[in-house]
Amino acid sequence: MKENSNLQNLRTLHGLDCKLIALRKKHGELPSALQRLEQAVQEKDKALHEAEGHLKALRSHYDQKELSLKSFEADVQKFRSQLNQVKTNKEYSAVISEITTKQADISKLEDEMLLEMDVVERQQHVIQECKAAKKAAEDELNAHKDEIRGQQQEVDRQLAALAEQRKQLAANVPDSLLHQYERILAKRGPTAIVPVVDLSCQGCFMKITPEVQAQLLKNDQVIYCKTCSRIMYMQ
Numbered sequence: 001m002k003e004n005s006n007l008q009n010l011r012t013l014h015g016l017d018c019k020l021i022a023l024r025k026k027h028g029e030l031p032s033a034l035q036r037l038e039q040a041v042q043e044k045d046k047a048l049h050e051a052e053g054h055l056k057a058l059r060s061h062y063d064q065k066e067l068s069l070k071s072f073e074a075d076v077q078k079f080r081s082q083l084n085q086v087k088t089n090k091e092y093s094a095v096i097s098e099i100t101t102k103q104a105d106i107s108k109l110e111d112e113m114l115l116e117m118d119v120v121e122r123q124q125h126v127i128q129e130c131k132a133a134k135k136a137a138e139d140e141l142n143a144h145k146d147e148i149r150g151q152q153q154e155v156d157r158q159l160a161a162l163a164e165q166r167k168q169l170a171a172n173v174p175d176s177l178l179h180q181y182e183r184i185l186a187k188r189g190p191t192a193i194v195p196v197v198d199l200s201c202q203g204c205f206m207k208i209t210p211e212v213q214a215q216l217l218k219n220d221q222v223i224y225c226k227t228c229s230r231i232m233y234m235q
Contacts, residue, residue, distance in 0.1 A: 004219050007233055009172045010181055014193045016169060020162050021189055027155045034148045037141040044134035051130045055123045062116050065109055072106045177222060181231065188230055195235035204228035 079099045086092045185192040194203040206227040
């Protein structure tokens with residue numbers, strides 16, 4: 001069965017349009033791939049800054065405790081100096097009580113500082129991990145950046161070549177038919193033109209009528225599916 005020339009030209013045009021659709025999709029995905037890699041670096045950088053900020057806060061809190069410790073130790077020295085000046089047992093006992101209280105405060109503070117130093121050290125390890133994760137993300141970005149940009153340039157070249165080729169193919173299709181096809185293409189994309197298999201449209205998979213089958217077999221006009229409006233041809 002010889003195919004209708006308009007349908008043949010449309011199918012050739014549609015084959016090229018399918019390539020264009022695939023290339024445009026790829027062209028849109030490539031920047032997204034690069035953006036995801038860049039975003040990964042930004043996220044790792046943010047995590048690093050947050051970890052460093054937390055470490056700074058921990059160290060500041062530790063430094064405050066260290067100042068308090070020095071203050072308590074100075075108080076103990078002051079009270080011990082007062083022991084040489086007391087004149088009664090009551091005064092002596094009072095000073096000893098102050099020294100004991102301060103020493104208890106010092107012991108408690110030292111325990112707290114030891115725990116906080118452990119936290120500081122763990123946070124330092126977290127920062128090292130964040131730095132390593134950021135470097136890994138940067139290395140991956142640098143490894144793929146040139147590759148992705150090269151792919152973008154190649155896709156641009158192919159799109160330009162196919163666009164020029166499409167102009168030539170579209171010129172072989174009557175304007176009214178081309179307009180109708182492009183309207184369907186905009187809606188259906190790669191399935192704008194589909195075969196009929198086992199008397200079913202391969203776009204919507206609805207059965208065609210015997211009348212439509214006869215028209216397809218006659219092959220003297222372009223036939224549209226009455227259900228989905230796609231252009232059909234006999235397989």
